[in-house]
Amino acid sequence: MIQRYAVVLAAGQGSRMKSKLYKVLHPVAGKPMVGHVIEQVEATGANEIVTIVGFGAEKVKDYLGNRTNYAVQEEQLGTGHAVIQAETHLKDKEGITLVICGDTPLLTAETLNNLFDYHQEKGAKATILTAHAQNPTGYGRIIRNKENSVEKIVEQKDASEAERLVQEVNTGTYCFDNRLLFETLSQVGNQNSQGEYYLPDVIEILKKQNEIVDAYKMISENEGKGVNDRVALAEASQLMRERINKMHMQNGVTMIDPTTTYIDSDIVIGSDTVIEASVSLKGKTIIGEDCFIGAHSEISNSIISDGVRVTNSTVKDSVMEKNSNIGPYSHLRPNSHVGEAVHIGNFVEIKNATLGLKTKVGHLTYIGDADLGENINVGCGTIFVNYDGKNKFRTTVGKNVFVGCNANLIAPLTIGENVYIAAGSTITRDIPTEAMAIARARQENKLEYYNKLPH
Incomplete structure (x- = not known):
């Protein structure tokens, strides 16, 4: 030869x-x-x-x-x-x-x-x-x-x-x-x-x-076409994206608006996945079958398994397992691993953390440097406090834990299984299995306070 x-x-x-x-x-x-x-x-x-x-x-x-x-x-x-x-x-x-x-x-x-x-x-x-x-x-x-x-x-x-x-x-x-x-x-x-x-x-x-x-x-x-200036670079990029999008559509991917869908050359997408307008898929991302990627989402260098829904959210250097969902307006930062059937709602940020099967994080929450087990409910406004100004610390949460709204979990921290954390608590010590933790000031009502004020 x-x-x-x-x-x-x-x-x-x-x-x-x-x-x-x-x-x-x-x-x-x-x-x-x-x-x-x-x-x-x-x-x-x-x-x-x-x-x-x-x-x-x-x-x-x-x-x-x-x-x-x-x-x-x-x-x-x-x-x-x-x-x-x-x-x-x-x-x-x-x-x-x-x-x-x-x-x-x-x-x-x-x-x-x-x-x-x-x-x-x-x-x-x-x-x-x-x-x-x-x-x-x-x-x-x-x-x-x-x-x-x-x-x-x-x-x-x-x-x-x-x-x-x-x-x-x-x-x-x-x-x-x-x-x-x-x-x-x-x-x-x-x-x-x-x-x-x-x-x-x-x-x-x-x-x-x-x-x-x-x-x-x-x-x-x-x-x-050769590229000698920025105009030609933009033209080449447009032609390449048209080629890439056509290839994915021919392989069974639905694109609502291919003209505003930006997919890098090494992306893998499974059949029957739907991609809405103004989506960016970058790097080495792999997307499974039967997924929904909503408008204005950005996913880079991540693995999105079958049946996942991403609604107007950002996912970077992370993994989402089957049938999990995120968004709208949420952010998976690097090294996040979202387990199967996990729900992440709106305005949630997750970084360097794992979430187990069927765990739910509804809204307005930050989870950083943490490992969460199965079937956990994380209430609205919960903060995993992982940084003391110099060092990062990790929190571990066992399965079947209920975290009430507006809780602060101060790492390093270990929370056992079947635990309840009362709303508004600031948790600074480990919680044993099957306990309930309440860490908030006792309420006092000042009677007839209104009448003591000048009017």
């Missing part, structure tokens, strides 16, 4: 982004652009990937890790100069090399596989990935001869009036015979206004050597 290699161009600073963040690390649907590119290249079965890095190299390496080899382009001297940095990894190998830009996050493995296969079937030494552009302004044009073979690539500034009318454009993605690519790159000069070494010059050199140069026109123009 013919070996497949890939060179990912990710060395450009991206000055038009006007950003402190390295261009290819700008996110599209929750993932850096270069992450999308590497993921799709990996899906083609590439035997080796070399990423060309420059400005911000360490941050790119930190993100991609050992998924790729690296070569450094110290000076930004053009795309040809960038590719030749990979020769220490690839120069003497037999096979096909894909050259792809790290700022083209919309390209899919399906299209890249089609490009590889087309290149091989045609026996080409170079194959250009092209697209039909409704507005080709700014793109290099693919000029074909009478036999429909590729004659040359003409850049916008060098194109004649007739050539500017051509709508088949170069996407900047190519397949090459690997050995011939590096042999030919050594012949590329920089006699141009920018003093740079351009990869498309390889095409011209191969044509002069009577090698087969071809072009594969992909179906979708949008896939080939």
Whole structure:
């Protein structure tokens, strides 16, 4: 089987982004652009990937890790100069090399596989990935001869009036015979206004050597879009989200308003789940079947099991077990684990806590650094007081406990099973099993107090 290699161009600073963040690390649907590119290249079965890095190299390496080899382009001297940095990894190998830009996050493995296969079937030494552009302004044009073979690539500034009318454009993605690519790159000069070494010059050199140069026109123009500024970044993000939402809907997810539903690329959603308008699902979130995610909810890096209802609430780095529910206007902060059939009502905040089976937290409550057992009722206005200004402390509550309204539980604290806590109590000591705790001042009524006041 013919070996497949890939060179990912990710060395450009991206000055038009006007950003402190390295261009290819700008996110599209929750993932850096270069992450999308590497993921799709990996899906083609590439035997080796070399990423060309420059400005911000360490941050790119930190993100991609050992998924790729690296070569450094110290000076930004053009795309040809960038590719030749990979020769220490690839120069003497037999096979096909894909050259792809790290700022083209919309390209899919399906299209890249089609490009590889087309290149091989045609026996080409170079194959250009092209697209039909409704507005080709700014793109290099693919000029074909009478036999429909590729004659040359003409850049916008060098194109004649007739050539500017051509709508088949170069996407900047190519397949090459690997050995011939590096042999030919050594012949590329920089006699141009920018003093740079351009990869498309390889095409011209191969044509002069009577090698087969071809072009594969992909179906979708949008896939080939590169991102050079914030406007293009927003356009790519919108296209990616449309693709993601369509995929989930085709898999059995109902979206009330897909245009306002924001789902990151790695999200998993089960069938028959309903997602209302203005929902954001981020990170590595997994949502089960038959769930309801209400309008304006935000869920990130969390596991939402089957049959869960999230109503206008925020869930972050947490787990909700089957048939539990939350909201409206509540917040699961990191490391919260909500057990099966747990009810969390409105204006509740939970942090670094576990809630057991069928426990109920109705409203206006804070639970932090606590472990609650099964079948507990937490009354309105209850506060788990976990912080003394310097240190955090934990509270443990046994099963079948009833906590009355407006209670303060001062950690560290252990509350046994089958306990009752009277409303308005401030609990500072452990409570044994089956006890009732009352910790509030005795009421005194001052008779005829009104008559003693001046009127």
